[in-house]
Amino acid sequence: MSELKSLTLDALHRELGGKMVPFAGYEMPVQYPAGVMKEHLHTRSQAGLFDVSHMGQVILRGSSYEEAALALEALIPVNVAGLKENRQRYGFFTNDQGGILDDLMFANRGDHIFVVVNAACKDQDIALMQNGLPEGVAVEVIDDRALLALQGPAAEAALAALNPAVADMKFMDVGIYDLNGAECWISRSGYTGEDGYEISVPNDAAEGLARALLADERVLPIGLGARDSLRLEGGMCLYGHDIDETTSPVEAALTWGIQKIRRTGGDREGGFPGAERILAELENGAPRARVGLKPQTRAPMREGVELYATDNGGAPIGKVTSGGFGPSVEGPVAMGYVATENADTGTVLYGDVRGKRMAVEVVALPFVAAQFKR
Structure with missing residues (x-):
C-alpha cells in the first residue's frame, strides 16, 4: 500500500466513509456507505460526484492548433485538425499492428490541445507523445489539477447553481468557467451514459469545490464500483478489458471514432500506426466483433467466461470481457467478443460458467440509452 499514490481528495474520501482500494497505482474509493447499488441508481436518477484525478491530463502546444493537431494525427486515426474550437472528441492511440494502446479524450482549446488519458496507461501515453510528436510540439504534463466528474440528470442544475453559464453547454462542449472561486476547465461529457460534466480544478481548490457540490442534496459521492456498472450499462469500453493492444477499433465497434477524412479515399487517409490493418477491416470487415450479451439466467457472466455456439461440444467462438x-x-x-458470424443480434450463445453452459443472447448496445444533451 505504501507504493500507491494518494488522490488530492484522499482525506475527504475517508471522511465520507469511502472504502479505499488499489486501482491503477492509486488508492481509490470503490464505494461509500450507501453501497454500489444505491450509488449507481442515484447517478441514474439524480447526480453522482466521481473523483477521476488518477487520469492523466496533458496539454499539447505547437505554433498553432493546426500544427499540434496534424502532429497528433500521426498517432491516432481521428480527425483532430477538423475539430472546432471549444469542442471535444473521443480517440485512441494505435500500434503498428492496428491494436489500441489506449483510448482518450482531446479538446480544441484554441491555441492548444487538452488531452485526458487513462490512469493505467498514463506514463506510456505521455512517453508516446513525447517521443512520437515533432520537436515543435511541446508536451506539458498537468500535475497540479484534480479531475472531477459530475454525472446524472441533476448534474446541470447542481453545477449551474455554482455558475449558471454551464447550463448552455452541449454534449462535448468545453470551456473555462469560474466555480466556487476557482478557474475550472470543463467539458460536458462523462463515461456513465448520463448527461454530466468533467471538471479539471486546481488541487488547492478541489476540496472546496467537491464540498460545495456535495452540499447539494441531489449529489452523492460515487465510487469505482458504480462507475464500472454505469459504463457497462452504457456499452462503453474499459481499457485493458474490452479493448487492448491486440484489439482493432473495427473489432471493438469504435469505427464511429474514425472520421471519413482519415479513411480510404479521405483527404488525410491513413498516416497513423496500424493503418494497413484498420483500413482493410473498415473495407472488408473484421473476423470478430464486440457485442452486448444478456445472460438468460440471473447469474452474471464475468470477464473471462468463454462463449460457445452450442450447449455442448465445439471450440469457443468468443469470450466475455466485462x-x-x-x-x-x-x-x-455483459460485453465480449465473438466470431463475426455469431455476432447478429438475437443469436443465442452459451457461456461456460463453472463447467456448465448457460444461455446468453447477443443484444444491441447500450443496455441503457444515453442521455447526453445534444
Missing part, C-alpha cells in the same frame, strides 16, 4: 449485474436493467449484463 460482465456483472446491471442495477438499472435489474439483471445481468
